[in-house]
Structures are given as C-alpha cells and as structure tokens.
Amino acid sequence: MAETNTSHEPVRFETHPDRYVHWKLDFPAEHGGKVARLMMDVKEDRGMRPGYPLKLNSYDLGVDVELADALQRIRFEHPEVRALVITSAKDRIFCSGANIYMLGSSTHGFKVNFCKFTNETRLYLEEMSAESGIPSLASLNGTASGGGYELAIACDDIVLADDGSSAVSFPEAPLLAVLPGTGGLTRLVDKRKIRRDLADAFSTIAEGVRGKRSVEWGLVDEAPPKAKLEEVTKRRIGALVDRSTRKAFPAVKLPALEVKRSGEEPSADKQEIEYQYVTLELSPKQRTARLVVRAPSSKQPETPEELAKAGASAWAIQAFRELDDALLELRFNQPLIGVVSVETAGDAAAVLAVDAMLAKHADDGLVREVTLLMKRVLKRMDLTAKSFFALVTPGSCFAGSLLELALASDRIYMKDTEDEPVTVAASRMNAGSFPMANGLSRLQTRFLKEPERVSRVLEQGALTTPEAVKAGLVTFAPDDIDWDDEIRIAFEERAAMSPDAMTGMEASLRFAGPETMETKIFGRLSAWQNWIFQRPNAVGERGALTLYGKPERPEFNWQRT
Amino acid sequence: MSTVVNDTKIPNNVDLSSDKRLQRALEAWQPNFLSWWNEMGPFGFQKDDIFLRTAISVTSEGWAHFDYVKMPDYRWGIFLADPVADRKIGFGDHYGEPVWKEVPGEHRNALRRIIVTQGDTEPASVEQQRLLGHSCPSVYDLRNLFQVNVEEGRHLWAMVYLLHTYFGRDGREEADALLQRRSGDPDKPRILGAFNEPCTDWLSFFMFTFFTDRDGKFQLLALAESAFDPLSRTTRFMLTEEAHHMFVGETGVLRVVDRTAQQMAEKKWGSVEQVRAAGLIDLPTMQKYLNLWYTLSLDLFGGEISSNAATYFATGMKGRAKEDQFEDHKALEGSYAMEVVKDGKIVREDIAMRNAMNEVLRDAYVEDCQRGVDKWNRTIAAHGIPFELKLPSRRFHRHIGIYAGIHFDPAGNPLTAEQWESKKNEWLPSDADKQYVQSLMQKPVFDPKQMANWIAAPKQGIKGRTVDFEYVRREA
Ligand SMILES: [Fe+2]
Ligand SMILES: [Fe+2]
Numbered sequence A: 001m002a003e004t005n006t007s008h009e010p011v012r013f014e015t016h017p018d019r020y021v022h023w024k025l026d027f028p029a030e031h032g033g034k035v036a037r038l039m040m041d042v043k044e045d046r047g048m049r050p051g052y053p054l055k056l057n058s059y060d061l062g063v064d065v066e067l068a069d070a071l072q073r074i075r076f077e078h079p080e081v082r083a084l085v086i087t088s089a090k091d092r093i094f095c096s097g098a099n100i101y102m103l104g105s106s107t108h109g110f111k112v113n114f115c116k117f118t119n120e121t122r123l124y125l126e127e128m129s130a131e132s133g134i135p136s137l138a139s140l141n142g143t144a145s146g147g148g149y150e151l152a153i154a155c156d157d158i159v160l161a162d163d164g165s166s167a168v169s170f171p172e173a174p175l176l177a178v179l180p181g182t183g184g185l186t187r188l189v190d191k192r193k194i195r196r197d198l199a200d201a202f203s204t205i206a207e208g209v210r211g212k213r214s215v216e217w218g219l220v221d222e223a224p225p226k227a228k229l230e231e232v233t234k235r236r237i238g239a240l241v242d243r244s245t246r247k248a249f250p251a252v253k254l255p256a257l258e259v260k261r262s263g264e265e266p267s268a269d270k271q272e273i274e275y276q277y278v279t280l281e282l283s284p285k286q287r288t289a290r291l292v293v294r295a296p297s298s299k300q301p302e303t304p305e306e307l308a309k310a311g312a313s314a315w316a317i318q319a320f321r322e323l324d325d326a327l328l329e330l331r332f333n334q335p336l337i338g339v340v341s342v343e344t345a346g347d348a349a350a351v352l353a354v355d356a357m358l359a360k361h362a363d364d365g366l367v368r369e370v371t372l373l374m375k376r377v378l379k380r381m382d383l384t385a386k387s388f389f390a391l392v393t394p395g396s397c398f399a400g401s402l403l404e405l406a407l408a409s410d411r412i413y414m415k416d417t418e419d420e421p422v423t424v425a426a427s428r429m430n431a432g433s434f435p436m437a438n439g440l441s442r443l444q445t446r447f448l449k450e451p452e453r454v455s456r457v458l459e460q461g462a463l464t465t466p467e468a469v470k471a472g473l474v475t476f477a478p479d480d481i482d483w484d485d486e487i488r489i490a491f492e493e494r495a496a497m498s499p500d501a502m503t504g505m506e507a508s509l510r511f512a513g514p515e516t517m518e519t520k521i522f523g524r525l526s527a528w529q530n531w532i533f534q535r536p537n538a539v540g541e542r543g544a545l546t547l548y549g550k551p552e553r554p555e556f557n558w559q560r561t
Numbered sequence B: 001m002s003t004v005v006n007d008t009k010i011p012n013n014v015d016l017s018s019d020k021r022l023q024r025a026l027e028a029w030q031p032n033f034l035s036w037w038n039e040m041g042p043f044g045f046q047k048d049d050i051f052l053r054t055a056i057s058v059t060s061e062g063w064a065h066f067d068y069v070k071m072p073d074y075r076w077g078i079f080l081a082d083p084v085a086d087r088k089i090g091f092g093d094h095y096g097e098p099v100w101k102e103v104p105g106e107h108r109n110a111l112r113r114i115i116v117t118q119g120d121t122e123p124a125s126v127e128q129q130r131l132l133g134h135s136c137p138s139v140y141d142l143r144n145l146f147q148v149n150v151e152e153g154r155h156l157w158a159m160v161y162l163l164h165t166y167f168g169r170d171g172r173e174e175a176d177a178l179l180q181r182r183s184g185d186p187d188k189p190r191i192l193g194a195f196n197e198p199c200t201d202w203l204s205f206f207m208f209t210f211f212t213d214r215d216g217k218f219q220l221l222a223l224a225e226s227a228f229d230p231l232s233r234t235t236r237f238m239l240t241e242e243a244h245h246m247f248v249g250e251t252g253v254l255r256v257v258d259r260t261a262q263q264m265a266e267k268k269w270g271s272v273e274q275v276r277a278a279g280l281i282d283l284p285t286m287q288k289y290l291n292l293w294y295t296l297s298l299d300l301f302g303g304e305i306s307s308n309a310a311t312y313f314a315t316g317m318k319g320r321a322k323e324d325q326f327e328d329h330k331a332l333e334g335s336y337a338m339e340v341v342k343d344g345k346i347v348r349e350d351i352a353m354r355n356a357m358n359e360v361l362r363d364a365y366v367e368d369c370q371r372g373v374d375k376w377n378r379t380i381a382a383h384g385i386p387f388e389l390k391l392p393s394r395r396f397h398r399h400i401g402i403y404a405g406i407h408f409d410p411a412g413n414p415l416t417a418e419q420w421e422s423k424k425n426e427w428l429p430s431d432a433d434k435q436y437v438q439s440l441m442q443k444p445v446f447d448p449k450q451m452a453n454w455i456a457a458p459k460q461g462i463k464g465r466t467v468d469f470e471y472v473r474r475e476a
Helices: A061-077 A100-104 A108-132 A147-153 A172-176 A184-190 A196-202 A211-216 A226-243 A304-313 A315-333 A348-360 A365-382 A400-407 A442-446 A452-460 A465-471 A483-495 A499-510 A517-532 B020-040 B105-128 B139-166 B168-180 B202-224 B229-267 B272-277 B283-299 B307-315 B353-382 B417-427 B431-439
Strands: A023-026 A035-040 A083-088 A092-095 A136-140 A142-145 A157-160 A167-169 A260-262 A271-274 A278-283 A288-294 A339-345 A387-392 A411-414 B049-054 B065-070 B335-342 B345-352
Touching: A023 A061, A035 A061, A061 A108, A061 A365, A083 A092, A083 A226, A092 A147, A108 A136, A108 A147, A108 A315, A108 A365, A108 A517, A136 A142, A136 A147, A136 A226, A142 A147, A147 A167, A147 A184, A157 A167, A157 A226, A184 A196, A184 A517, A278 A315, A288 A315, A304 A315, A304 A365, A315 A348, A315 A365, A339 A400, A339 A483, A348 A365, A348 A400, A365 A400, A387 A400, A387 A483, A400 A442, A411 A465, A411 A483, A442 A452, A452 A465, A483 B105, A483 B168, A499 A517, B020 B105, B020 B139, B020 B168, B049 B139, B105 B139, B105 B168, B105 B202, B105 B229, B105 B307, B139 B168, B139 B202, B139 B229, B202 B229, B202 B283, B202 B353, B229 B272, B229 B283, B229 B353, B272 B283, B283 B353, B283 B431, B307 B353, B335 B353, B345 B353
Parallel strands: A035 A083, A083 A136, A092 A142, A136 A157, A142 A167, A288 A339, A339 A387, A387 A411
Antiparallel strands: A023 A035, A260 A271, A271 A278, A278 A288, B049 B065, B335 B345
C-alpha cells in the first residue's frame, strides 16, 4: 500500500458525547448510574479521512479520539461512576482492531503517532482502574480481533460470548506480518500472565481462540453462552462496582477549549496557537517551536470545594488540558517541527500555591483526578518525539508542577545573570505525584546515580542558577552575554540532526530506571513494530500488509536476523 | 574600560571597545596568554628591545609599524581583512548563497574544530622554537626569529578572537586549552604531528618556516574561502604576515646553500668531509633536512581520501586555495586520479573529487614548494656545483594517509621494513648529522657586525636598515 503524501486537514482532539459518531456513552439505569457503558458502533463511512471504509467496528484515529474523550469525561463529569463496561452495538462483532487500509494509506509518522495515542488511551483505561477506582469490563458479544482484543485486554475483566464463532484473536503476525500494535503481546504475558507457549500459539492462530479454551488459556475470564452474556456481564460489573474505591466529589464539566490560531497560511513565517495559559508558536522554516505555559494570574481555589466550584477553569485543569492539546498538535499536525523550547512565564509563587493545595488535599476525589490529569499530560510530553529544551530565564516560573516540564525536557538551559533573579523551585508535588512510565518521579529518574540529590532538591526551596547547577538540575548555564547566541546555536544544531536519530536517542535517554509494563509496551512498539513496519516482508511490493485483501500471496525474504 | 583590554593595548578593527563579550573573555584570557608567553615564549630575551613589526591597523601603512619593543609588551592585535561587499559562498552545496555572518548551529562543532586545529599550530611553533635564540647565527636572524614568534602569537589571538566571539563558553574553554597544550609533551601534546617535533637548530628552523609555515599558508588560503565570513576575513589578514615567515625560511635556506656552494667552488672541494672540516653544512645533509621537514609538512594536509574534507567542502566551511581558479565550484562530478597502494603495488584509482580535496590542496602546496627549491638550485648552479636539491616523492616518509605505515624510498618505490631500516639514514638526518649541525651552533652571535661561519649574510637589512643594524638590544 502506498503512503499518501497529500496533506490532510489538521487533526483536532476536541469532541463531546453529543457529537460522538462511533461510540455511545450511557449510564444504564439498572446500575443506578454507577456504571458507565461505552458501546462501540463504528460508522463505516465516517472515517477521519477518505479512502477506507471502517468495516466491522474497525477503528481509525477519529474513533479513538472519541474513546479518549469519553474516558476523560467519565473521570470528571461523572464522579458517581464506579465501573465501566465496554461493549459493541454491532451483532456478532466486538471490534476488529485498527483499520488495515487506514494503516496502509498513512505515512509512517502518522502510523507511529496513531499507535502511540491508542496506547496512551489503553493505559488511561488501566489507570482509571488502578488510580481512580473505576475498574472496567469488556463484554465481548462477538469477535474481538487484533486491536479489538487489545482494547479488551486493557480492561480488568473480559467476558466472551460462547456462540461457536465469536473468538478473541491476534491475527496480525500470521495474516499481516506485523505485530499487535497496542501492547497486546506484552499484556498477554505481563498483565494476564499467560504462559509464554500458549501466548505464542494464540498469537499465530489467525482465527483466534473461542469459548472454553479461551478461558482455559486465560485469554478471557468467562465465556458464557450467548444467551447468558448479559446476565454474566451484569453480575461481574456488580462485583466491580463493589470493589470500587472511588471517592465522591461534585461533577466538573469539561467545556471545549478556546483556541486562537493565526498564521496558518502556508506563506506565514510564524504560526501561533494561543490558549488561555498556553501558547504554541511555530517557526516551520527553522523547524522549531516555542511552547509557553503561564502561571495562574488570578486567585486559585484553596480548598477542594473551591476547586469544584471553579471547575475546569481552575488553572490546574485548564492549563494542563491546554498543554495536552498543544502536545497532540505538535505530534499530529506539526511533523516538521524538530526542536521545541519549553518556557514558562508568570509568578512561581502562584504555581507553588496551587501545588500546596493539591498536596494538602491529595485524598480528595477531585484533587486526585486533577493530579492524575497533570500526570497523564506530563507523560504525554515524555512520549512526544520532539527535542525539548527548557529555557529558564528571568520571569519564568519553573516551580513545582511546572518544574516537571523542565525535568521532562531533554536539556535545561538556565540563564546565569546577576541583574535579574532566575530561580527554579521544587514543591511537594515533585516528590512522586507525577510518576513517569517507569514508575519513578522525574527527579528520581534524573538522579538514579545519586538518589540523595532528590530529597536535597525537594527540601531546598527556590534555587538560583549557580545553586541549580550545583543541584544537578541544569544542563548549561550561559550568562546574559552568551545566552542569545548559545540558544540560537543549540536550536539550529539540534534542528539539523537526523530526526530519526534524535527520536531514538531521546527515547533511549528519557526512561532510565526500572522497566514497567508501560515502558515495555512503548519500547517494544518503537523497537519491533516500527522496525517491522519498515521491512519488505510487511510493506514491500510483495509484503503481507501490502497484499492484504488482494488475490496474490505475500512473498517473504526468509532470512532471520 | 579595563587597563589591559582596551584599544590602545590591543590594536584592533573589531570594535573591541563596544564588544562586552569579547572584552570580558579577553580579560580572563589575556593574562593567561602573557604567562604562557613568559613561560613558553623565546627563552632569555624577554627583557631585550627588539626591532619588531607590529600591526596596528589593516591599512597599508598600519599593518607594518616598526619600532623597538620588549616582547612581553608587544601589542598583539585583532585584525580582520576588510569585508568584501555582498560576498557570496564560492563553492560547495551552498554556492552562490550569501556568506554566513554568524556560525550556523549545524556547523558549530566542525567549525570550532577547524579553528582550534589551526589555532593550535600557532603557539606550538613558538614553543618549538623557544631555545633557538641561544644559537642564533646573527642579530639579524635573531630578530627574524622573534618577529615570526610574536606574529605566531598574534595568529593565536586571531583564532582566539573567533572562538571568543562566535563559540560562547565552549569557545572560551577551547581558547584556554590552546594555552595548556605543549609541543612535544606526551601528556598534553599539540594536535598535529609536525608541531610536536623538536626544532632545536637553525637549519631546522629555516626548513620549518619554509615548509611548515607554507602548509599554514595553504590552510589559510583554503579557510579564506570559507562561507563563515569572519573566518575568511581573519585568515586573509593572517596571510599577509605568513608571507614574511616563508621569506625567513626561503632566504635562510638559500643563505646556507649559498655559503656552502660558494666555498665549495672557491676551495674546489668535492667531498662532504671537506665541507664539514670547514664547519659548513654539506648539501647532502641539507637534502636530508629538506626530506624530513617537507614530509612532516605534507602530513599536515591530512588523508588523501577524506570524508571530512568532502564535508568541509560540501558545507562551505573550507574550500580550495584560490577557488576562483577552478571552473567547477560544486565538484560533484569529476574525479581525482589517485595513486593508491593495493597489495604492495601502486595503482591509479579514481576518487570522487570532494573526497580528494586534501590532495588538491597538497598539489598546490607541492608546486609552491618546488618554486623555492628551484631558487636554491639556481644558486648552487650559479656557483657551478653539480648538485640539485629535490623534493622527495610524496609517498616517502609519511605518517598520515594512504601511504602511512608503508615504506618508500625518496623516488616513491616501495621498500621492505628491512630495506627502510638500512637506508633511512641516507635520506633523513641521522643522529650523527643532527649532532654535527648542532655542533656548528654552540654559541650565539650577538655582535651585529658578525655572521656565523655556516651561513651567508643576507642581501639587505630590514625596513631600510643595514644588515649590521642593532636589531636586538641585549639588556646588558
Ligand atoms: Fe601562523
Ligand atoms: Fe607562520
């Protein structure tokens, strides 16, 4: 399949249940509103881009954007929800995974970002269970193949209708000569702890495994006859509700973000995307961008009650939702941008005040959701394939939760000047509220060799440039005379390096420390899947992905590495 | 403004008085430079008054201002040749685009490397020559030695100016490191091989200034073409000074050759022994010194087949000497027929032109050297002596490039290691040769009226002064 090079409409991530095309979100009365139900009903002809019908509940990015939106809204807008059930509105099919023709017609970069985004969404599903007390159940009323089963396996429980034909399957390797791209293989052995030989067998049987055997192998938790599916689902969901640890809080509505865009015409030297607290300024010719996050400028909630009242307009929610949107903009709509300067502006004390509130009321249900939101956005930054250089200058506010932006960056430049104060500061939120994919805080990951530095930074308060250098927080500290030139040259130099090499290098350096299921998923994805996606056996003229749906058989190069 | 870093102490045309960054960098570096000079510069003459040329501006009068000065008080200045209006890149992939006024980030590291490598040679040669004053053949020559030394010091300043102005903190660190490496020190040697060789007698000094400074000339010519305009302008001005260094070398060797040939003719000597018995340097020994310094200098051009050279050319960082004279400024097509060694045999192989850029520069250098050697030979011939100095094959005695590690005779024929061992003393100065040459230079000649026995007097003095002018006033 040839990659299309025509430029597409930019991808937008803003949506609302009222506008969902492919999902239905409801709260069945039978559970008293305590259960959210997501029914997948993909509209074949409503793919995000033309050229591929979304048959058999196969999905593209548009479908997953709605899923991600639904999960976010369940968290904030439906605090009463204590469990989630995912099922299909189509008869005899749950979900057949990512649409193959969509993959085949996408650029490599888009494929990578699509997989990354769907992976993040699956992990959010798991995080809802682990951190927010909203466990989930996949109720498979039909076959779940490929990404369909990967969605199911991201849930806590899986129920599969035993009707003699519905199966769970990973047909990617035998049929398409690629891998399940959404963490499926890792979850088989790491999460469901299925024996490796059985996982091996399962992953090479194109038609998958049905009924009793699927339970025996541990692929699903229960496989009742079709007629009993509803009943079993209900029972199991009841058990999930019972085990939920969710804490009550007043619902917080998530209104659409307001965005001002300018300079989108191709001739423009600069393009600007302006939110309330975030500005993304793009210089396409230089292949660089500025990402600026501003501190709160108005009074912020000091108690959970005030936070609930302020709702989504509270800085902690608004600024990080905006940052999330800006990161996705960079990933999906700005493929040519290579280096991003990460900047902050405003009153560090205002950021630290927000942090103090969040830390003090960490047990509150809403505060917890807000903190988890910030954590997810910061992880999104860790996983964004751009070079991030944080610039700490007079007037910046890399403090507490915003210090994480610097710690998430590949380098930190801090201006060394005596004329104006330049500082960075940690808060209690840097002590583990925002773990990375490796399970450690960014400070812990930074100081693997000298763990004692973590507590030193946490205890020290505001650090001047020389102090921050000494503390190990700064990569380079040019003084005011050198600053402009050093920064210009650093960006030009970085922007001139191979984007592939930089992506691989940064991903290798960002995640020091222990492996987790999450780091494995992204590591395997970028190493194996992206390798296979470039190989002739998949995408060559006679490759399996290329010939999928055509009468010819693929021809493989039989050499193994 | 500071008392050491100001327009009077440091003559310049780079607007030092309003350049805060440069002032600050030099305030830290200048005292280190002076202590380096006092420690590693000419030994034993720092308090003497020397009749020296100082560049105080780039105008035709200003760049050669003569006066007595004590070397530590020499006003090392910073000069760039006048800018060429609307200068365009003259070669490589960016041919025809405007030159760079700033360092492009993409090329920062490579440009810094180029500048550091050039800059490192400047103090290195001062270190190599620091003891020569104590065996000078005349006061005239002593002064020339110091002139070369202070100007190499100024060349160091020129490169340090670029590092300080365009390379930020890294540049300052590299500028400091230029003062920390030491010629011949195994722990912190100078970057290039020839600049770690001892240069402890005056024959070597003349050969060095003829051959090794001439490498400098061609490197500077190639850098004068650079797309990085400040480097181009800096090196163009340095070339005016380099010409004098080569003059010292060319006339120095010439005067030794002249003295020997003249005496051979007058006394009708035919043998080396007769020449040596009279305390002169025989022509075969001259040939050996030539062989040594010529080949050490050939190495400085780098490998014959070089991807670095190709990159430098493609990006516009370093061109060919006198790029104007070439027709194809992109050099993407065409090849260079290179003599390479395959299975012990010399065969011709076509190398992509850009990868052969070091060899192209070396060609121009060899040709330039030959012109000087021809002059020496004319002098020998004028005395009727049947001897000719020859540049050996460029395969002979090489340590860098495709001929390194293989032995060749001066005609370029391959040799076995045993053959080389048994013959090398016929081609390169042996310990005995070196001892002999040094034995002639045991005592300095500090009397302006005197000239050492082994060298002829120069035809004329400096800046209209007589040859026996007191160019160096010893401090009692
Ligand atoms: Fe020089
Ligand atoms: Fe020189």
